[in-house]
Amino acid sequence: MLEVLKPGLETSIQDWPGRQGYLKFGIPWSGPMDDWSFRLANLLVGNAPGAAALECQFIGPSLKFQRDGVFALTGADMQAKLDGRPVPAWESIAAKAGQTLELSFAKLGARTYVAIAGGFANEIVFGSRATFHKGGIGGIEGHAIKAGQVLPVAPGSGAPGRRVKAAARPSIVADKRWSIEVCRGPNDDWIDEAGHRRFVDTEWKLSSKSDRGGYRLEGPDWSFTERAYNKPPEHGSEPGNIVDHGYPLGAINLAGQTPIILVNDWPDGGGFINPYTVPSCAFWKLGQSKPGELYRFKVVTVEEAQALAREIAALCSVASIEQ
Amino acid sequence: MIYDEPRFLPGGDRFLEIEFGNELNLELNFRAQALGQAVAAEGIRGVTEFASFFSAALVHYDPDAISLADLERELRRLLDTVTAADDLEIPSRLIYMPAMYLDPWSAEAIDQYIARINPNKERDPDFVARLNGLEDARQLVRVHSGTEYWIAALGFWPGTPFMMPLDPRCKLFAPKYNPPRTFTHKGTIGMGGGATAMYPVDGPGGYQIFARTPVPIWDMQQRLKPFKEAPYLLRPTDRMKYVHITREEFEMIERKCEEGSYEMNIVEYQKFSPKSYREWVATLDLNARF
Numbered sequence: 001m002l003e004v005l006k007p008g009l010e011t012s013i014q015d016w017p018g019r020q021g022y023l024k025f026g027i028p029w030s031g032p033m034d035d036w037s038f039r040l041a042n043l044l045v046g047n048a049p050g051a052a053a054l055e056c057q058f059i060g061p062s063l064k065f066q067r068d069g070v071f072a073l074t075g076a077d078m079q080a081k082l083d084g085r086p087v088p089a090w091e092s093i094a095a096k097a098g099q100t101l102e103l104s105f106a107k108l109g110a111r112t113y114v115a116i117a118g119g120f121a122n123e124i125v126f127g128s129r130a131t132f133h134k135g136g137i138g139g140i141e142g143h144a145i146k147a148g149q150v151l152p153v154a155p156g157s158g159a160p161g162r163r164v165k166a167a168a169r170p171s172i173v174a175d176k177r178w179s180i181e182v183c184r185g186p187n188d189d190w191i192d193e194a195g196h197r198r199f200v201d202t203e204w205k206l207s208s209k210s211d212r213g214g215y216r217l218e219g220p221d222w223s224f225t226e227r228a229y230n231k232p233p234e235h236g237s238e239p240g241n242i243v244d245h246g247y248p249l250g251a252i253n254l255a256g257q258t259p260i261i262l263v264n265d266w267p268d269g270g271g272f273i274n275p276y277t278v279p280s281c282a283f284w285k286l287g288q289s290k291p292g293e294l295y296r297f298k299v300v301t302v303e304e305a306q307a308l309a310r311e312i313a314a315l316c317s318v319a320s321i322e323q
Numbered sequence: 324m325i326y327d328e329p330r331f332l333p334g335g336d337r338f339l340e341i342e343f344g345n346e347l348n349l350e351l352n353f354r355a356q357a358l359g360q361a362v363a364a365e366g367i368r369g370v371t372e373f374a375s376f377f378s379a380a381l382v383h384y385d386p387d388a389i390s391l392a393d394l395e396r397e398l399r400r401l402l403d404t405v406t407a408a409d410d411l412e413i414p415s416r417l418i419y420m421p422a423m424y425l426d427p428w429s430a431e432a433i434d435q436y437i438a439r440i441n442p443n444k445e446r447d448p449d450f451v452a453r454l455n456g457l458e459d460a461r462q463l464v465r466v467h468s469g470t471e472y473w474i475a476a477l478g479f480w481p482g483t484p485f486m487m488p489l490d491p492r493c494k495l496f497a498p499k500y501n502p503p504r505t506f507t508h509k510g511t512i513g514m515g516g517g518a519t520a521m522y523p524v525d526g527p528g529g530y531q532i533f534a535r536t537p538v539p540i541w542d543m544q545q546r547l548k549p550f551k552e553a554p555y556l557l558r559p560t561d562r563m564k565y566v567h568i569t570r571e572e573f574e575m576i577e578r579k580c581e582e583g584s585y586e587m588n589i590v591e592y593q594k595f596s597p598k599s600y601r602e603w604v605a606t607l608d609l610n611a612r613f
Contacts, residue, residue: 023383024359024374025555026478126553135481136543137554186332186340232324234347234517237498243347244485244518246374246381246478248334269376269478269485271499271516277335305336306386 001066002151008061010144012131013120016050019128028266030130033287034111036170037075039316041115044072044092045158049316051119052129056112060103065095070117070158076109090169094160109172109288118156132265168320170284176293181282181300187273195223200297208291215261215286222257236271244271250278279305281312331395339382347517349487351378352475353597356413356560357405367397375559376476415560415595419588422534422565423573424464428508429532436504447531451497469493469613472519472563482541482555486519491604492611499529510536537577546583
């Protein structure tokens with residue numbers, strides 16, 4: 001059991017791959033944004049890679065252990081301390097009952113994952129413990145953790161001193177410039193060649209109006225093909241309007257002229273086109289970037305994106321853990 | 324336009340969008356829903372999500388279980404069988420939804436928008452009536468409530484229905500707000516494009532609004548009987564019929580919903596036959612209005 005002394009900025013319980021199978025009722029998956037770091041955190045403490053763990057965003061929580069336990073931190077560097085002493089990330093650590101784990105602001109990266117041996121044992125809602133806080137589903141009472149709550153932990157048997165090999169860790173960029181893989185489509189034929197060139201030639205700025213549902217990007221205007229203008233009226237009046245359709249996770253959704261990358265708590269349908277989609281292999285980068293940082297997009301094929309996801313999946317295994 | 328061959332449009336490494344046409348046409352949704360049923364019944368290896376929208380469907384697959392090419396091939400095969408089936412029937416509940424048309428809460432949200440955002444905004448009921456060549460807001464109420472609505476999709480927000488009128492004499496069109504409204508009451512009913520939708524929670528919105536229901540369509544507390552299984556009331560391929568209520572009835576029903584004692588009127592014995600529907604539509608004067 002972990003007692004929440006300070007909640008941090010929207011810290012939530014997530015599991016991986018989240019709440020799948022309910023998209024036709026409008027319920028998104030949720031789950032950790034950087035699923036690479038998340039899976040490794042669980043493996044460090046002897047859990048299944050998808051077990052429920054904490055996602056801390058930008059400013060981490062302070063948590064008090066109510067009984068002995070083994071935990072691990074991965075992802076962003078939030079300058080963690082256990083009873084005031086700095087503790088390393090990417091390594092499993094033993095904590096005694098009564099000790100306090102204190103996370104501060106994210107120095108490098110944006111999201112830190114806290115896994116605890118046994119995993120969190122909050123209620124399963126629609127097959128998942130993940131928090132979808134805008135919809136009030138999952139987690140603790142449907143929302144981010146709050147001060148005074150006690151987070152239930154299942155019994156587990158983790159060992160301290162296990163480390164993630166350096167080569168298996170995602171490398172968070174220090175210069176605030178990210179290269180993000182994208183695939184063309186589903187609606188790439190609504191954008192003209194100049195628009196596509198502008199998209200890949202631009203350094204897009206991640207807007208502060210971003211959250212776990214969508215990442216807004218700031219950059220130049222888009223230009224369109226004939227398809228965007230010559231269409232039945234039920235599509236809507238703007239060139240980027242289309243008859244309401246489903247949105248893939250990762251879609252770069254063109255709301256008017258503003259591209260919004262749809263991330264884990266995404267609205268799964270609506271009336272805007274999606275000229276590009278960020279594949280799963282690049283989600284960890286979205287999870288670790290902060291507003292104000294810059295994205296340059298690199299177009300890959302569907303097959304290349306699938307191969308990159310397999311490379312990450314191979315790294316998220318016990319083979320990446322050393323004693 | 325209804326495409327002869329649907330378009331298969333990949334969305335990243337694990338999604339596929341199937342586009343059946345580029346117009347708002349019930350036939351396209353029937354096709355999408357029928358394909359979704361066939362996928363659920365047969366089960367395609369690696370497919371974990373199938374969500375139909377108006378004229379398209381979104382599929383999620385696990386690329387380690389099935390390749391994109393194999394997925395397309397499987398979907399085409401199932402699509403051929405459902406397209407060929409002339410006697411297709413789709414399970415469809417009929418939900419009688421109490422609604423107060425021209426209600427004071429929508430009026431309040433519109434007033435707020437006019438006062439704070441756009442002083443030139445014509446009030447929604449008058450605007451939609453005029454745009455559709457109707458006499459006045461009263462006729463808008465008759466026309467809008469004169470049909471069963473087909474729930475073509477749920478989405479955008481959990482449990483939010485996107486609906487189309489089944490009676491072609493009740494087809495209406497309304498552009499979305501630009502810029503959007505910052506506030507809409509939970510339960511508000513409105514239109515955007517050719518679709519009718521309801522707001523499951525208080526929030527911003529872009530639809531033209533002119534009615535409100537006291538019955539929840541999303542309730543995490545699951546107080547009413549139809550919510551026993553899930554916090555959402557509606558399913559794709561359900562139908563909805565609005566039943567006029569007064570303000571007094573609205574308040575009474577709202578109270579009963581909060582207590583958990585409201586008895587919802589949901590009819591479950593029917594199935595929807597696209598073939599019978601087509602035959603009926605063919606007998607109608609499409610220019611008639613109620």
